[in-house]
Amino acid sequence: MKIARRxxxxxxxxxxxxxxxxxxxxSPGAGSSSAGSSSAGSAGSASTSPQLxxxxxxxxxxxxxxxxxxxxxxFEAKNPATKVVLSFAGSSDLVTQITxxxxxxxxASADTKNMGKLSDASLVDxxxxxxxxxxxxxxxxxxxxxxISSFADLAKPGVKVVVCxxxxxxxxxxxxxxxxxxxxxxxxxxxxxxxxxLGKVSSGEADAGLVYVTDVKGAGDKxxxxxxxxxxxxxxTYPIATVTTSKHKDLAAAFISLVTGSEGKKVLADAGxxxx
Amino acid sequence: MxxxxxxxxxxxxxxxxxxxxxxxxxxxLGPNGAGKSTLLSVAAGLLRPDAxxxxxxxxxxxxxxxxxxxxxxxxxxxxxxxAQEPLLFPxxxxxxxxxxxxxxxxxxxxxxxxxxxxxxxxxxxAQLAERKPGQLSGGQAxxxxxxxxxxxxxxxxxxxxxxxxxxxxxxxxxxxxxxRVLSGHRALIITHDVLDxxxxxxxxxxxxxxxxxxxxxxxxxxxxxxSQFAAGLAGLNLLAGTVTEDGxxxxxxxxxxxxxxxxxxxxxxHLDDEAEPGQPGVAAFPPSAVSVFLDAAHGSxxxxxxxxxxxxxxxxxxxxxxxxxxxxxxxxxxxxxxxxEPGSRVYFVxxxxxxxxxxx
Amino acid sequence: xxxxxxxxxxxxxxxxxxxxxLLPLAAMVAKINWAQFIPLVTSESSLTALGLSIRTSAxxxxxxxxFGIPLALVLAxxxxxxxxxxxAxxLLPLVLPPVVGGIxxxxxxxxxxLLGKSLELAGIQIAFSTTAVVLAQTFVxxxxxxxxxxxxxxxxxNRYEAVAATLGARPTTILRRVxxxxxxxxxxxxxxxxxxxxxGEFGATLTFAGSLQGVTRTLPLEIYLQRETDADAAVALSxxxxxxxxxxxxxxxxxxxxxxxxxxxxx
Numbered sequence: 001m002k003i004a005r006r007x008x009x010x011x012x013x014x015x016x017x018x019x020x021x022x023x024x025x026x027s028p029g030a031g032s033s034s035a036g037s038s039s040a041g042s043a044g045s046a047s048t049s050p051q052l053x054x055x056x057x058x059x060x061x062x063x064x065x066x067x068x069x070x071x072x073x074x075f076e077a078k079n080p081a082t083k084v085v086l087s088f089a090g091s092s093d094l095v096t097q098i099t100x101x102x103x104x105x106x107x108a109s110a111d112t113k114n115m116g117k118l119s120d121a122s123l124v125d126x127x128x129x130x131x132x133x134x135x136x137x138x139x140x141x142x143x144x145x146x147x148i149s150s151f152a153d154l155a156k157p158g159v160k161v162v163v164c165x166x167x168x169x170x171x172x173x174x175x176x177x178x179x180x181x182x183x184x185x186x187x188x189x190x191x192x193x194x195x196x197x198l199g200k201v202s203s204g205e206a207d208a209g210l211v212y213v214t215d216v217k218g219a220g221d222k223x224x225x226x227x228x229x230x231x232x233x234x235x236x237t238y239p240i241a242t243v244t245t246s247k248h249k250d251l252a253a254a255f256i257s258l259v260t261g262s263e264g265k266k267v268l269a270d271a272g273x274x275x276x
Numbered sequence: 277m278x279x280x281x282x283x284x285x286x287x288x289x290x291x292x293x294x295x296x297x298x299x300x301x302x303x304x305l306g307p308n309g310a311g312k313s314t315l316l317s318v319a320a321g322l323l324r325p326d327a328x329x330x331x332x333x334x335x336x337x338x339x340x341x342x343x344x345x346x347x348x349x350x351x352x353x354x355x356x357x358x359a360q361e362p363l364l365f366p367x368x369x370x371x372x373x374x375x376x377x378x379x380x381x382x383x384x385x386x387x388x389x390x391x392x393x394x395x396x397x398x399x400x401x402a403q404l405a406e407r408k409p410g411q412l413s414g415g416q417a418x419x420x421x422x423x424x425x426x427x428x429x430x431x432x433x434x435x436x437x438x439x440x441x442x443x444x445x446x447x448x449x450x451x452x453x454x455x456r457v458l459s460g461h462r463a464l465i466i467t468h469d470v471l472d473x474x475x476x477x478x479x480x481x482x483x484x485x486x487x488x489x490x491x492x493x494x495x496x497x498x499x500x501x502x503s504q505f506a507a508g509l510a511g512l513n514l515l516a517g518t519v520t521e522d523g524x525x526x527x528x529x530x531x532x533x534x535x536x537x538x539x540x541x542x543x544x545x546h547l548d549d550e551a552e553p554g555q556p557g558v559a560a561f562p563p564s565a566v567s568v569f570l571d572a573a574h575g576s577x578x579x580x581x582x583x584x585x586x587x588x589x590x591x592x593x594x595x596x597x598x599x600x601x602x603x604x605x606x607x608x609x610x611x612x613x614x615x616x617e618p619g620s621r622v623y624f625v626x627x628x629x630x631x632x633x634x635x636x
Numbered sequence: 637x638x639x640x641x642x643x644x645x646x647x648x649x650x651x652x653x654x655x656x657x658l659l660p661l662a663a664m665v666a667k668i669n670w671a672q673f674i675p676l677v678t679s680e681s682s683l684t685a686l687g688l689s690i691r692t693s694a695x696x697x698x699x700x701x702x703f704g705i706p707l708a709l710v711l712a713x714x715x716x717x718x719x720x721x722x723x724a725x726x727l728l729p730l731v732l733p734p735v736v737g738g739i740x741x742x743x744x745x746x747x748x749x750l751l752g753k754s755l756e757l758a759g760i761q762i763a764f765s766t767t768a769v770v771l772a773q774t775f776v777x778x779x780x781x782x783x784x785x786x787x788x789x790x791x792x793x794n795r796y797e798a799v800a801a802t803l804g805a806r807p808t809t810i811l812r813r814v815x816x817x818x819x820x821x822x823x824x825x826x827x828x829x830x831x832x833x834x835x836g837e838f839g840a841t842l843t844f845a846g847s848l849q850g851v852t853r854t855l856p857l858e859i860y861l862q863r864e865t866d867a868d869a870a871v872a873l874s875x876x877x878x879x880x881x882x883x884x885x886x887x888x889x890x891x892x893x894x895x896x897x898x899x900x901x902x903x
Binding site: 368380 | 667798799800804805807814848
């Protein structure tokens with residue numbers, strides 16, 4: 001009886017939440033869409049154009065959270081009549097959401113494979129632009145308890161290594177490094193996202209993990225990076241594109257040119273991303 | 277080898293002291309809320325009293341008065357409880373229900389089943405041994421419960437209205453059975469039924485509001501009740517007061533609100549040999565000896581009590597007219613002729629020779 | 637007596653409620669690639685994950701029974717100071733996001749955790765082990781057993797136990813021969829709910845135990861991972877999980893010889 005009542009409560013709460021979200025997503029989008037597209041004709045591609053207005057929704061890989069949040073506020077500062085809505089998740093999750101009809105204007109992926117999936121679904125407008133690269137590095141807890149100094153150290157007995165599963169981009173990269181170096185890792189866990197790998201290292205549960213350079217940089221002093229030369233064997237390229245179904249293509253194009261332009265390059269480089 | 281209990285439970289206003297000899301069966305009578313079941317729970321160890329002590333033979337059941345407090349848990353007391361409902365364990369067969377006591381005492385499975393079969397035969401339900409409790413009638417289930425209680429070979433059997441949940445056909449059967457099996461056992465039995473007390477008990481105790489108000493040999497208590505409750509069970513009207521030369525002067529409040537005005541009045545009656553004027557005493561008379569009049573009837577030796585009718589109810593082939601604690605039995609024809617209804621002010625008239633006055 | 641006393645509009649809402657649950661399941665079944673179904677669900681990684689899920693769920697259900705019965709007894713039988721608080725805490729995992737449970741377990745049994753540090757010194761490592769999976773499942777499954785058993789105990793009352801005591805049974809004997817058998821239906825449905833919850837456990841496992849084939853990657857984690865690359869496999873495995881859950885829950889609601897109890901109470 002108790003369970004039942006509680007469940008009803010949860011369901012009701014969930015129901016009202018869904019209704020609320022639907023309302024939020026629906027009204028501002030619909031209201032501003034005509035304003036956005038009407039300004040499109042004269043706006044061209046200039047990112048500083050004062051005529052730009054409306055809301056642009058950007059779906060970006062989780063590893064871009066810090067940089068894109070910063071770039072979004074720069075964009076809004078330059079174009080006071082605009083608003084950038086950001087959604088971060090694993091690239092494949094985002095592809096699934098967009099193909100199921102999520103209202104994305106811009107998609108930035110952590111690898112070319114997932115951009116390819118979206119392109120196969122005929123949802124990429126024109127051609128995607130590669131705007132950054134990311135390489136793997138070893139993350140260790142600040143005290144480095146297992147004294148890791150090279151990739152080969154990860155294969156030492158007793159070292160608890162956590163990597164991404166081969167099904168996700170960071171895991172695929174890790175596998176190609178293993179192949180290139182001839183080192184076989186015996187991980188204690190194969191996580192489904194790089195965030196989970198980082199979490200296991202920063203909490204001290206694991207002695208080392210394979211993550212992206214930008215993750216180590218973003219984690220501050222909670223983990224330490226141990227670069228290794230073999231990492232050049234595996235890097236990810238980040239493409240960005242306008243989504244075909246976008247109703248704010250002018251805003252999308254303006255945002256993409258900010259990311260690929262000099263401001264974008266600087267912010268990305270500061271975060272540890274490489275240039276493609 | 278005797279049982280003695282002395283217990284106070286403040287929350288339920290219970291303050292009782294009583295003793296039982298070996299193989300003595302005592303019936304506890306009293307209105308609802310008198311504390312009868314509380315007393316049984318204390319004896320069984322299911323309720324902890326605030327003060328008091330109890331002893332069953334050599335065993336101290338509890339002692340909360342001395343410096344070193346003793347509390348024997350229920351399973352070590354040797355007191356088996358039989359409640360209104362049989363409370364047979366629904367997941368065990370009848371046989372295993374009855375074997376539960378001996379098994380808990382450490383007997384082997386075979387031994388305890390042997391004991392169980394013996395007691396099932398004792399209560400005439402040997403043929404039900406393999407059934408589940410859900411397949412028994414109320415009367416059968418209560419018999420099995422009796423067998424289960426006896427199979428635990430208790431030194432004191434506690435029965436809490438064992439017949440009250442049974443239908444009128446099953447009750448006499450169980451009563452005969454209890455009469456047979458209780459002989460030779462020490463038992464306390466709570467009942468509302470005169471018949472239970474008369475048939476099963478050597479002695480009765482009447483409890484009211486947590487204390488014992490009357491106790492004595494069963495026949496004596498029903499022949500000469502001294503408490504309102506016992507008088508009710510014995511089917512007698514009872515007035516309490518002080519014995520006089522030719523009857524009884526009631527206390528001002530005797531009879532409660534039923535006697536109009538509630539004033540003290542004199543009851544003329546036949547004095548018992550032992551009744552001495554000036555002593556506290558009671559006057560008892562059967563409702564059948566009471567006539568109802570609309571006007572006061574004068575002239576000795578008759579008693580005429582002004583009363584207000586509280587209830588009218590059928591009673592056999594008569595109408596019982598109630599006025600508070602007093603009752604009169606009259607014919608339906610008389611009732612109709614008098615036009616009686618609750619609230620009517622009438623006179624209860626009883627001849628002095630029908631009134632027994634004896635010491636309280 | 638056929639009169640139900642239910643207003644007609646209630647049936648309408650009930651139908652919507654039922655569809656709300658059934659429709660997504662139907663949609664999922666419709667998405668299944670039946671040609672590939674058998675190879676997908678019998679792949680090595682799928683079978684390993686299913687086997688691990690069933691083994692860990694069985695173990696965590698056993699733990700729930702061992703610790704849940706005493707907890708339910710303490711909560712149901714006698715009021716004491718702080719009882720409401722204790723109940724609230726025991727039930728907390730019901731409403732807590734599983735990932736929060738995972739974090740809490742990490743800080744308790746992890747290498748740097750409250751107990752984990754001492755366990756590590758004793759040579760016991762819990763993180764990244766199957767034990768961690770079982771702990772995470774027990775954490776989320778325990779309240780289900782406690783809630784349903786506490787309800788059963790309260791409904792049964794303690795009159796039978798009182799009778800058993802006066803018949804000479806020690807408290808432990810009463811628990812074994814009277815209390816537990818009498819609440820067996822409640823205990824069984826509680827255990828089944830715990831098992832089902834353990835089977836579906838995801839968040840706490842992912843946070844606390846990690847994900848490694850054959851060790852910590854249970855069926856839900858496998859589904860989550862497969863979804864990255866092979867949607868067909870994910871959907872097929874989801875159906876397997878649904879089927880196992882339906883079988884387990886369905887079996888439990890058959891309720892053996894429950895009819896005895898009301899008959900006895902009415903006698």
